Amino acid sequence: xxxxFYDVLRRQGITRRSFLKFCSLTATSLGxxxxxxxxxxxxxxxxxRTPVLWLHGLECTCCSExxxxxxxxxxxxxxxxxxxLDYDDTLMAAAGHQAEAIIEEIKRKYKGNYIVxxxxxxxxxEDGMFCIQGGRPFIDKLKETCAxxxxxxxxxxxxxxxxxxxxxxxxxxxxxxxxxxxxxxxxNVPGCPPIAEVMTGVVTYMLTFDRIPELDRQxxxxxxxxxxxxxxxxxxxxxxxxxxxxxxxxxxxRKGYCLYKMGCKGPTTYNAxxxxxxxxxxxxxxxxGHGCIGCSEDGFWDKGSxxxxxxxxxxxxxxxxxxxxxxxxxxVTGAAIAAHAAVTALARARNKNETNGE
Amino acid sequence: MLxxxxxxxxxxHGRQVRSIYVYEAPVRLWHWINAAAMVVxxxxxxxxxxxxxxxxxxxxxxxxxGYLRFAHFAAGxxxxxxxxxxxxxxxxxxxxxxxIFMLPISNKAWWSEVLFxxxxxxxxxxxxxxxxxxNPMAQLMMFFFFTILAFGMLVTGFALYSEGAGLGSWxxxxxxxxxxxxxxxxxxxxxxxxxxxxxxxxxxxHVYAAIREDIMSRQSLISTMVSGWRMFKD
Numbered sequence: 001x002x003x004x005f006y007d008v009l010r011r012q013g014i015t016r017r018s019f020l021k022f023c024s025l026t027a028t029s030l031g032x033x034x035x036x037x038x039x040x041x042x043x044x045x046x047x048x049r050t051p052v053l054w055l056h057g058l059e060c061t062c063c064s065e066x067x068x069x070x071x072x073x074x075x076x077x078x079x080x081x082x083x084x085l086d087y088d089d090t091l092m093a094a095a096g097h098q099a100e101a102i103i104e105e106i107k108r109k110y111k112g113n114y115i116v117x118x119x120x121x122x123x124x125x126e127d128g129m130f131c132i133q134g135g136r137p138f139i140d141k142l143k144e145t146c147a148x149x150x151x152x153x154x155x156x157x158x159x160x161x162x163x164x165x166x167x168x169x170x171x172x173x174x175x176x177x178x179x180x181x182x183x184x185x186x187x188n189v190p191g192c193p194p195i196a197e198v199m200t201g202v203v204t205y206m207l208t209f210d211r212i213p214e215l216d217r218q219x220x221x222x223x224x225x226x227x228x229x230x231x232x233x234x235x236x237x238x239x240x241x242x243x244x245x246x247x248x249x250x251x252x253x254r255k256g257y258c259l260y261k262m263g264c265k266g267p268t269t270y271n272a273x274x275x276x277x278x279x280x281x282x283x284x285x286x287x288x289g290h291g292c293i294g295c296s297e298d299g300f301w302d303k304g305s306x307x308x309x310x311x312x313x314x315x316x317x318x319x320x321x322x323x324x325x326x327x328x329x330x331x332v333t334g335a336a337i338a339a340h341a342a343v344t345a346l347a348r349a350r351n352k353n354e355t356n357g358e
Numbered sequence: 359m360l361x362x363x364x365x366x367x368x369x370x371h372g373r374q375v376r377s378i379y380v381y382e383a384p385v386r387l388w389h390w391i392n393a394a395a396m397v398v399x400x401x402x403x404x405x406x407x408x409x410x411x412x413x414x415x416x417x418x419x420x421x422x423x424g425y426l427r428f429a430h431f432a433a434g435x436x437x438x439x440x441x442x443x444x445x446x447x448x449x450x451x452x453x454x455x456x457x458i459f460m461l462p463i464s465n466k467a468w469w470s471e472v473l474f475x476x477x478x479x480x481x482x483x484x485x486x487x488x489x490x491x492x493n494p495m496a497q498l499m500m501f502f503f504f505t506i507l508a509f510g511m512l513v514t515g516f517a518l519y520s521e522g523a524g525l526g527s528w529x530x531x532x533x534x535x536x537x538x539x540x541x542x543x544x545x546x547x548x549x550x551x552x553x554x555x556x557x558x559x560x561x562x563x564h565v566y567a568a569i570r571e572d573i574m575s576r577q578s579l580i581s582t583m584v585s586g587w588r589m590f591k592d
């Protein structure tokens with residue numbers, strides 16, 4: 001008999017009161033309203049725990065660090081127990097062959113019924129030799145583990161897009177998970193790291209409703225990545241008014257004006273920071289006075305400076321932005337036109353002289 | 359094919375009537391509405407990417423970027439609807455209305471006309487030819503730097519518009535796919551801005567060529583886009 005989530009929580013000394021608080025907070029954070037709280041509680045009391053295998057490829061563990069700071073009540077205990085995190089080489093006590101045996105066991109016992117959460121990505125160059133686990137390339141482990149999974153969660157920008165290790169020139173050929181695993185539902189949860197409550201929210205949704213959340217074109221859950229930072233930014237009023245911080249520590253910056261001119265990537269970044277904030281709602285980058293760097297966007301390391309709005313377009317081989325390239329084209333065109341007009345006038349004048357001379 | 363036919367037509371008519379009706383009223387109307395929309399789009403678009411210095415006073419009393427964005431979106435709709443209407447007119451209008459949408463690339467004579475025009479602009483030909491519609495060189499420029507580019511601006515523009523309109527909006531359903539295709543929102547912004555600069559370069563060339571040919575060539579150009587009639591000078 002497999003345990004339910006509630007059994008595990010109770011066994012760990014979590015009171016029913018705290019459990020119900022968690023359910024209603026989770027319902028709220030998912031935007032589901034009060035009626036969903038009892039449904040979440042019911043599901044957690046009755047459904048067998050879905051095992052989660054948490055794999056680590058090329059990554060920095062910031063996703064794990066974020067995840068374990070989820071600010072819901074009884075953070076670590078609730079979240080870690082809820083997950084039935086059967087394998088996580090960073091957090092688990094077991095090591096070596098014992099640890100690796102768990103993967104085999106889960107694959108056998110819960111075939112087609114477990115979730116693989118991937119933090120980081122596999123490097124493909126040199127047959128995957130840039131990331132070796134248990135004596136073999138991570139790519140092999142990833143493919144084998146995902147083969148019988150129900151769904152795969154790509155934690156963070158590494159797994160979703162490649163992030164810093166896939167930044168140009170990407171020497172290890174670090175590759176996002178959805179490009180090496182096919183035929184399985186994959187949920188991209190980008191961010192460097194993703195917001196803790198977004199991570200727990202995605203997991204809770206999947207366990208509660210037994211389906212993956214609605215995804216957008218880039219495989220991101222719509223409920224957290226459906227809008228840009230800019231769309232819900234509390235400084236948006238200053239943007240619309242045309243009030244900007246023009247330099248760090250100037251009058252505008254002190255007054256909390258929009259950081260658009262300081263290169264804030266809020267208008268081009270899809271994430272929930274401006275509504276959910278960080279560290280239990282304490283603050284978030286823009287509130288702390290620094291623009292968004294767009295960490296949850298595809299290839300954000302390769303999109304030019306964090307401090308420019310009109311950023312470099314790398315396709316031109318040199319570091320130049322749309323204004324430099326386009327402005328040069330327009331200026332050269334203008335100069336060419338002026339020169340052409342001058343030659344035309346000269347030629348015409350000479351022609352006239354010739355005609356008059358005849 | 360078209361140009362040679364046009365040329366003969368022009369020569370024949372030039373001797374008799376000295377003018378031909380080329381641009382029908384909807385084409386002329388579209389040309390000037392489109393020109394106005396493009397001016398508004400370029401100016402407001404530039405200022406959205408690089409806003410003016412901070413506005414003094416309370417945020418609640420100002421709406422500068424709001425109005426700029428409104429003007430940009432409104433002009434964008436005018437530009438887009440105009441372009442769609444123009445495509446429609448290419449089907450129902452006269453054959454000159456189709457010129458900027460199709461290149462007779464399989465026609466060898468047309469290519470030699472392109473070369474001739476190139477030589478004319480390089481001061482290698484002394485006497486210009488007569489054309490009823492666009493000259494082949496102009497047609498080539500129009501096709502790539504207006505027609506193709508205009509559709510590119512329309513697609514990237516509405517993709518960016520869909521970001522504010524939200525998931526499930528019509529612009530998202532129709533053009534939302536552009537964002538991931540171009541590598542994200544930031545990239546789409548960059549390409550859209552670069553497109554603006556190229557379009558403005560085209561406008562410079564277009565206006566210069568129209569004025570120059572109006573003076574230098576043997577036919578009217580600027581007044582033709584006002585009255586619709588092409589006048590021949592000799």
